[in-house]
Amino acid sequence: MIRLSLFILLISIGALWPTNANSSQKHNSTELQLLADLSPTSCHFSGTFSQQKNVKGLPVPLLSTGDFFFSCDLGLIWNTLSPFSEALLYINASNNFRIDDKGNVEALSGVAHYSMSKIFLKLLKGDTQYFADAFSVVLIPNSDTIELTPESSFMKKGIEHIHFNKNKDEQGNIQLEIRVMDITGQMTKVEINNISEFDISGKRQAFEQCEKAYPSPLQWCKGLRSPLHFQR
Amino acid sequence: MNSLLVRCSFTVLVIALISFFILGHRHIQIDTNLNALNPNKVANQDLGFAINTLTDDINHRFIVVVSGSDEASVSIASGQMQAKLDSIQGLLVLTNETSQNAYLSSIAPYRFNFLTHSQQQKLSAANKSTASKEELATEAQRKLYQLGDGIRVIPFEQDPLGWFSDFLLSQVEGLEPESTGTSHFESFTVLITDYPENMASQNALYQAIKDIEHDVIHTNDVNVLHSGIFFFAVDSAQSAKGDIQRIAIGSIAGILFLMLLVFRSLLPLLLSLSSIAIGVGFGVLTSTLVFGSIHVLTIVFGASLIGIVVDYSLHYFYHFLSEKKQHNDKKLLRAMILSVITSLVGYGALGLSNLLILKKIALFSCSGLLLAWLSVMIFGPLIAKRPIVARQTTLMFIINCVQKVFASRPKYLASAGMVIGIASALFIVFGSIKTNDDPRQFFHVSQSLIAQEKEVSAVTQVFEPGRYLVVEGTNSDDIYTTLSLFYSQLGSHRQNLTSVLDWLPSKTTQEQNYKLQSALYNDGGIVDLFFQKLGMTESYSNDIKADYLNAKHHHLDFTTLRNTVPALPPLWIEKNDSVYSFVLIKKNSDLEKIALISQQIDNISYINSLGEAISALKDQRIKATKLLAVAYLLIAIMLFFYYRQLSSITLLLIPLVASLVTIASVAFIGQSVTVFHVMALFLVLGLGMDYIIFAKEMTDTHAVTQQAILLSAVTSLLSFGLLAFSSMPIVNAFGSTILIGNSINFIAAICLFGLTKNKRSKTQ
Numbered sequence: 004m005i006r007l008s009l010f011i012l013l014i015s016i017g018a019l020w021p022t023n024a025n026s027s028q029k030h031n032s033t034e035l036q037l038l039a040d041l042s043p044t045s046c047h048f049s050g051t052f053s054q055q056k057n058v059k060g061l062p063v064p065l066l067s068t069g070d071f072f073f074s075c076d077l078g079l080i081w082n083t084l085s086p087f088s089e090a091l092l093y094i095n096a097s098n099n100f101r102i103d104d105k106g107n108v109e110a111l112s113g114v115a116h117y118s119m120s121k122i123f124l125k126l127l128k129g130d131t132q133y134f135a136d137a138f139s140v141v142l143i144p145n146s147d148t149i150e151l152t153p154e155s156s157f158m159k160k161g162i163e164h165i166h167f168n169k170n171k172d173e174q175g176n177i178q179l180e181i182r183v184m185d186i187t188g189q190m191t192k193v194e195i196n197n198i199s200e201f202d203i204s205g206k207r208q209a210f211e212q213c214e215k216a217y218p219s220p221l222q223w224c225k226g227l228r229s230p231l232h233f234q235r
Numbered sequence: 236m237n238s239l240l241v242r243c244s245f246t247v248l249v250i251a252l253i254s255f256f257i258l259g260h261r262h263i264q265i266d267t268n269l270n271a272l273n274p275n276k277v278a279n280q281d282l283g284f285a286i287n288t289l290t291d292d293i294n295h296r297f298i299v300v301v302s303g304s305d306e307a308s309v310s311i312a313s314g315q316m317q318a319k320l321d322s323i324q325g326l327l328v329l330t331n332e333t334s335q336n337a338y339l340s341s342i343a344p345y346r347f348n349f350l351t352h353s354q355q356q357k358l359s360a361a362n363k364s365t366a367s368k369e370e371l372a373t374e375a376q377r378k379l380y381q382l383g384d385g386i387r388v389i390p391f392e393q394d395p396l397g398w399f400s401d402f403l404l405s406q407v408e409g410l411e412p413e414s415t416g417t418s419h420f421e422s423f424t425v426l427i428t429d430y431p432e433n434m435a436s437q438n439a440l441y442q443a444i445k446d447i448e449h450d451v452i453h454t455n456d457v458n459v460l461h462s463g464i465f466f467f468a469v470d471s472a473q474s475a476k477g478d479i480q481r482i483a484i485g486s487i488a489g490i491l492f493l494m495l496l497v498f499r500s501l502l503p504l505l506l507s508l509s510s511i512a513i514g515v516g517f518g519v520l521t522s523t524l525v526f527g528s529i530h531v532l533t534i535v536f537g538a539s540l541i542g543i544v545v546d547y548s549l550h551y552f553y554h555f556l557s558e559k560k561q562h563n564d565k566k567l568l569r570a571m572i573l574s575v576i577t578s579l580v581g582y583g584a585l586g587l588s589n590l591l592i593l594k595k596i597a598l599f600s601c602s603g604l605l606l607a608w609l610s611v612m613i614f615g616p617l618i619a620k621r622p623i624v625a626r627q628t629t630l631m632f633i634i635n636c637v638q639k640v641f642a643s644r645p646k647y648l649a650s651a652g653m654v655i656g657i658a659s660a661l662f663i664v665f666g667s668i669k670t671n672d673d674p675r676q677f678f679h680v681s682q683s684l685i686a687q688e689k690e691v692s693a694v695t696q697v698f699e700p701g702r703y704l705v706v707e708g709t710n711s712d713d714i715y716t717t718l719s720l721f722y723s724q725l726g727s728h729r730q731n732l733t734s735v736l737d738w739l740p741s742k743t744t745q746e747q748n749y750k751l752q753s754a755l756y757n758d759g760g761i762v763d764l765f766f767q768k769l770g771m772t773e774s775y776s777n778d779i780k781a782d783y784l785n786a787k788h789h790h791l792d793f794t795t796l797r798n799t800v801p802a803l804p805p806l807w808i809e810k811n812d813s814v815y816s817f818v819l820i821k822k823n824s825d826l827e828k829i830a831l832i833s834q835q836i837d838n839i840s841y842i843n844s845l846g847e848a849i850s851a852l853k854d855q856r857i858k859a860t861k862l863l864a865v866a867y868l869l870i871a872i873m874l875f876f877y878y879r880q881l882s883s884i885t886l887l888l889i890p891l892v893a894s895l896v897t898i899a900s901v902a903f904i905g906q907s908v909t910v911f912h913v914m915a916l917f918l919v920l921g922l923g924m925d926y927i928i929f930a931k932e933m934t935d936t937h938a939v940t941q942q943a944i945l946l947s948a949v950t951s952l953l954s955f956g957l958l959a960f961s962s963m964p965i966v967n968a969f970g971s972t973i974l975i976g977n978s979i980n981f982i983a984a985i986c987l988f989g990l991t992k993n994k995r996s997k998t999q
Contacts, residue, residue, distance in 0.1 A: 056380065060391035063769060067380045089377060101381075154307060187387075 034140040035131055037149050041167050041179070042129030045200035046075035047209055049216050052195050059188040071195075072216045073127045074209035077227045080217060081123075090223060093124055098230040106220060108233050126181075138165070162186070172196065238616070245613045252516050282705070285808035285815035286842070292805050293700050295427040297463025300691050302420035303456060312455035313421035319447045325429030325440070327801065334802035339403075341799045343389050345791040346399040347752050347783055348745035353405075354398060358751040361761065368754065371396075372764035379769075395779055396755060396762055422695045426801060427465060432528070434472050441469040462691035464700065466684055474679040474962050479534050482957040486541040487511075489953040493946060497625050498552065502618045506611065507548040514544045514607025518599040526595055533595045540600055542954025543578060543922070544607040546947040547571065550929060551611050553943035555619040568612075570932040573877075574925045575608045577870065581921020584866050585914055588855055593914060630942040634985055642986030649987060652979075656892035659899035668898075671907035672852035675845070677965040692822045698733070698804075701844040702826060704818035704833055706734075711792070714807075714816045715741035717838045721818075724832050731824035735793050735806050735816055742790050749787065756783035856910040863916055867891065870924060886931070889987070890923030893979035897972050911968040919976030922951060926984035941985055948981035 049072040056065040069083040078094040088104035091111070099111035125133045134140065138151035143166075151165040168180040179195040201212050206228065213224035225232045299320070301313040321328040342349065350358070361367040375396045388400045431437045448459045490511075494504040518540070522529040554567045579601050586597030641648050662668070691697060704721075708714045718736045722729045740748065755761045762776045793807040808815045818839075820829060830841040867887055874883045894916045902908060926944050930937075955977065958970025 054380070058379065058387075058391050061395075061769070063771065065380050065769075083380070086380070087373070087377060089381070091381070103377075 034135050037140050037142055038131035038134050039129075041149060041169050042131060043127060043198075043200075045202070046128070047201040047203050047212060048073055048198050049201075050195050050198040052081075052193055054194075055192045057190045070216075072213055074213065074227075075128055076206040076209045077213060077224075079123060079127060080213070080223055080227060082217070092223060092226055094227055094230050095124070100226060100230075100233055102220075102223065102226075106222070108222075108226070110233070159186075242613055242617075245609065249513055249610070252513065252520060255520055256516060281810040281813050282707070282815060284810050285705070285817075288805050288808055289703070289817050293698075294464040294468075295430050297425050297427070297461055297465050298422060298691055298695055298697065299425060300420050300422045300460040300462075300694060301451070302418050302458045302460070302694075304418060305456070306419040308455045309419045309421055309457055312451045312457040312459075313423065315454070316447060316451050316459065317423060319450070320425055320444070323440070323443055325427060325431070327426040327428050329424040329426055329802045331423070334800060337800040337802070338796075339388060341796050342739075342791060343393070343399075345745070345786065345789060346389070346394065347756075347786045348748050348790065349399060349402045349740065350748040350751060351402050351405045354402065355748065355751060358754050361754040362751070368761050368764060371755075372761045372768055375761070375765045376768045392778060393782070395776070396765055398752075398755065420694055422691075424802065425463075434476070437465075437469050437472060441466070460687045460691050462688045462697065467680060470681045470684055471678045471963070475534070475966075478958075478961045478963060478966055481960075482954065483541070485957045486950070486954045490541065490545050490950055493949060497630065497946065498623065499626065500624070502621060503548065503552045503623060506552075506614055506618050507545050509614065510548055510607040510610040511541050511544050513610045514603035515540065517606040518603030521602040522595060522599045525598055529599070530592060530595050533592070533599045540603050540954075542951040544604065545950045546925065547575070547608050547611040548615070549946045549950070550574070550943045551615045551619070552623050553625065553939050553946075555623050566932060570929050571608070571612065573928045573932070575604065576873075577924035577928065578604055578921045580866060580870065581917045581919075584862060584917040587862055588859060588910070588914065589851070590855060590910070625942070627939075627942055630945055631938065634938075634941050634945055637982060637985050641982050645987055648983075652892050652983065653888070656888070656895045659892075659895040662899045663895065663902070666899075666902065668902035669905075669907040670853075670856065671909050672849045672856060673845075674848050674852060676907075677909070677911070677963075679963045697822050698819040699822055699824070699826070702820055702842065704732075704734075704820070704829070704839055704841050706816045706818065706839045708814050708816075708838060709812060710814060711742050713838065714814050715744070717836060718816070718818070721833065721836050721839055724835070725829070728825060728829055728832075731821045732818050732829070733806075733821075734818040738803065738806075739791060739793050739796055742792070745790050752783065756780045852910055856908075856913055859910055859913040863894075863913065863920070866917060866920060870920070886924070886927050889927055889983040890920045890976070890980060893923055893976040893983070894919050896979055897976040900975055901968075901971060906968065906971070909965070909968055911965045912972050915969045915972035916976065918973050919980065922973070922977050923980035923984075926980055927988070930984045930988035937988070944981065944984050948977065948984075951977055952981070 049070065051068070051070045053066070053068045058065065066086075067083050068085050069081065071082060072080045078092065081091040081093065083089045083091075090102045092100040092102065094100075101109045101111055103109075134151060137154060139154050141150050141152075142148070143150050147168055147170065149167045151167070153159045153162050153164075163184045163186050165184070166180075166182040168178075170178045170180070172178050176196065177198050179198075181193045181195075183191045203209060203212055210224055210228050213227060214221065217223050222232065299316060301309050301316060303309045303312070317328045317330055320326050357367070357371060361371055375398075378397055387394055387397060388403050394400055427440075431440050444461070448461070451457065452459055487508075490507060491504065494507055498504065518533075519529055522533060550571065551567070582597055582600040582604060584597075585593040585600070588594065588597075706714050706717045706721075708717065715736065718734055722732075722736060725732070753760070756776075756779060758780070760780075762779060763773045766773060766775045794809070797803045797805065797807070804817070804819065806817045806819070808817075820826065826843075830843070833839050833841040871884045871887055874886060875881065877883070897916070897919065898908060898912065901912060906912075926948065929940050929944055929947075952974060955970045955973035958966050959974045961967045961970060
């Protein structure tokens with residue numbers, strides 16, 4: 004009982020929501036269209052990110068930057084470059100790893116990572132139905148911001164809202180901004196930019212592209228292709 | 236003069252009885268506790284107290300699951316149900332949210348006493364090396380930045396390094412399912428804080444819960460399931476109530492019809508009904524005085540007492556039939572005394588059982604029979620002063636019919652009876668007849684409730700109600716040492732258990748954990764390094780360091796924790812310098828494996844209350860069979876001393892053959908023999924001897940005696956026959972045994988006694 008309760012706490016940093024096969028009927032086409040507009044146009048891409056976390060009680064914002072590689076067939080490498088070196092590998096909801104600057108691999112367990120990897124992978128894959136089922140989606144008036152508000156009381160216990168902005172920079176490159184506001188008042192802003200899309204298909208080509216992006220250390224891409232690589 | 240005094244005294248007693256029912260009826264509690272069927276008693280009183288505390292807690296909880304295809308509707312419906320159930324006095328809804336808040340607020344002040352095994356190892360290393368401290372500070376910084384990490388379940392200021400949060404999160408194992416396919420569900424627990432003691436209050440609460448469920452289902456298009464012992468108790472009680480009504484109404488109606496048909500006078504009817512009312516009333520009074528309540532099954536069996544009680548008035552009136560010229564009062568008194576003694580022996584033997592329910596039935600029946608008999612003996616002469624007329628033609632016709640069928644050649648009947656009896660005995664001994672000692676099979680359980688129970692346990696965390704482990708020790712460390720050893724040997728099976736170890740470390744471990752955390756919160760410790768890495772001054776760590784120092788020597792114990800978290804079951808009981816701690820087992824666990832491992836460790840015992848109950852009931856069945864043999868022996872001795880003839884003992888062959896044929900018959904038709912079948916055989920003996928004694932004693936008026944026996948048998952068979960159609964297996968077993976056995980008793984009493992005399996009188 005308590006364990007279940009504790010699990011609910013974890014919503015504050017991510018979300019775990021069940022699929023609902025019947026619910027698609029209730030979503031209007033506007034919601035799906037708004038979500039579709041956010042979705043990446045390619046299934047394989049890389050880019051850079053900057054992240055800012057504002058933790059309640061901590062007077063300084065936590066800034067970090069890095070790059071990433073995503074493939075629908077492999078998963079996500081989230082490589083933090085500053086203020087320290089660290090890579091997170093989100094292969095699927097249940098296989099996540101952290102690799103530090105010394106190459107030490109740590110399997111990430113727990114609901115928090117499960118939730119975070121799930122939400123991230125769904126977003127990058129452009130799974131609009133997933134978000135439409137769990138959120139009410141509106142375009143904030145007089146802005147380009149799309150607001151996702153949780154619909155179930157379960158998710159409302161953790162997340163207040165998520166804001167998405169999809170813009171183009173001066174060079175015409177796509178920029179994506181995600182702001183997650185949780186009920187404890189913690190705000191996490193992630194900016195994704197310098198996106199490069201790859202016209203490839205299949206796991207093999209995705210792996211080759213990953214090797215190009217991260218030639219060293221090679222184990223990242225190998226781990227992404229096969230989680231057993233880290234478990235050996 | 237003496238008889239007047241006796242009558243006056245008895246009248247006063249009856250008036251007192253009536254007053255009790257008028258003025259004190261509120262004190263009459265109807266008990267529906269199914270544990271009365273469990274003969275198992277724990278020898279160690281303290282352990283018994285601990286087990287009862289746990290059992291009561293489990294019995295006083297139920298789980299509600301709200302499910303549906305639309306998540307929002309499920310959520311709204313669940314909220315509505317929680318609010319409505321919470322508004323009922325005596326119910327406390329334990330939601331995840333309230334439990335979470337209570338748990339967190341209870342342990343947060345003691346957060347410096349909690350560490351995971353991995354954290355302990357890291358801090359041990361950090362206490363020895365500055366490099367390790369540096370690493371841990373960096374790790375805390377990384378986690379704070381990381382996506383999906385650095386979660387704080389308490390404010391950052393109280394746990395800047397996130398160690399306490401990490402400890403809590405490590406306790407979360409896997410993901411609890413919130414949906415199955417296209418169905419969504421929410422579940423919560425309800426604690427019955429003020430458990431309704433009597434049947435009426437239970438029904439009222441049950442109805443209130445059902446009404447709420449009904450409302451919520453219809454308002455929100457969801458499904459609601461519930462699971463808990465409370466629902467089984469109410470269901471059994473309702474089933475028993477139906478039986479009580481059916482038996483009582485059937486018996487009374489049958490008796491009214493018979494008495495009016497035979498005597499065509501209200502006076503005998505009045506005495507019969509009065510003796511029934513006095514007998515049943517006194518039974519209720521003694522049960523309430525001795526046991527504090529009257530069990531619902533006692534009432535079911537008690538309702539059948541009507542058929543026995545009325546026998547005394549029947550025999551009495553038949554003795555005073557107006558057609559008779561002479562009344563041998565001495566003979567009547569002797570027959571009446573012998574009759575009541577045999578019935579008391581039959582019912583009293585039930586009290587020798589270890590089953591509480593049978594003790595209750597024995598007390599109720601014996602006290603009821605005795606006072607009913609007294610009422611007939613005391614008030615009977617008043618009624619017998621007036622001429623009593625009975626319509627004998629019909630009864631004689633029935634008796635003649637029975638005799639034509641069975642008694643044309645009494646010797647053949649006796650021989651046939653003996654042969655069938657021996658054949659039945661051989662069948663019982665060598666026929667591998669089925670027996671059943673499983674208490675779950677003893678009472679009626681709604682299939683719908685069983686289905687709900689299964690569905691609820693499939694989607695929520697439900698613990699085995701009758702199987703758990705108990706750890707014994709003299710202090711906290713004893714318990715934790717045993718539990719740690721047990722858990723270490725369980726391997727992955729530990730996931731299926733919950734004990735204090737999952738909620739709270741021992742006092743010693745808490746002290747060790749506190750000490751280890753000095754590496755975090757001492758001056759120059761990890762927390763100082765952490766703030767430096769964030770570019771903040773060390774002064775930011777002053778508050779948390781002060782909190783750490785203030786928390787020294789503060790420990791949390793399970794009793795204190797449970798006082799603030801009612802969702803926790805009573806896993807820790809202290810009694811008389813002993814500590815008992817329970818380990819609950821989730822349903823669908825490998826019970827054999829868990830039991831096997833527990834056997835290898837001292838001071839931990841696997842309790843299988845169902846298995847023990849089955850074993851104890853088996854012992855009861857065997858013991859009851861031996862006691863039955865003793866009862867036959869005692870009655871044989873009594874008969875021998877009374878009649879001074881060795882041949883008088885052969886009278887016992889009638890109930891003996893009746894009993895053997897009955898058991899063989901119920902086994903042959905596929906019923907499994909239970910302790911209740913065996914206990915019913917005591918009544919077959921008692922009732923059989925009743926008929927035989929009257930048939931043998933009242934030889935001067937044999938035709939009349941046979942009519943009395945017929946009437947008596949009809950009333951008894953009516954009562955017990957109605958029991959045989961009960962939906963409750965134990966009542967059914969009791970009823971069917973007596974129905975078959977007593978029918979044989981009746982036929983033998985009618986056909987084997989006084990036939991020569993009757994025939995002679997007919998010839999004359």
